[in-house]
Structures are given as C-alpha cells and as structure tokens.
Amino acid sequence: YWSHDPSGTARLSTEDAKAFGFPVIHIETRVYGCSWDVRVYEGLRRFHRGRGFDPDSQEAAIHLGYPLYKL
16 A cells, blocks of 8 residues: 555555555465376376385385475
C-alpha cells in the first residue's frame, strides 16, 4: 500500500493513490509442481523391491551413499 505518513501506518486510499499518480501495486504468488506419472513411481517401487530394498525406507539411498534428508 501507499502512504504519505513517515511511519507508513496511515494508508492512502486507492483513489488518493491514483490521484497522486502512484502506480497500482499488484502482488501475486504462483506455485508450480511437477511429478512423474504414477506408473513411474510404481515401477521404481518394484525395482527397489526386486533389489531387496524396502521402497518405503531410505535403504537404497544409504546403500548408494546419498545424503539423507530429515523429514
């Protein structure tokens, strides 16, 4: 928001901000996510099981020496 108050606590109305020539402030947040098809994850689970790993554990990551993430 816009303000003429040095402390910034008194907001200008939208109409006053327009009258003073201040630009419109537009704030937007977008979140994007990507994932593979569910069949890819199912295939990875079968692959891990076939290699003797529990797909619901960190066994494969430990075996490969990858750093573990705290969840």
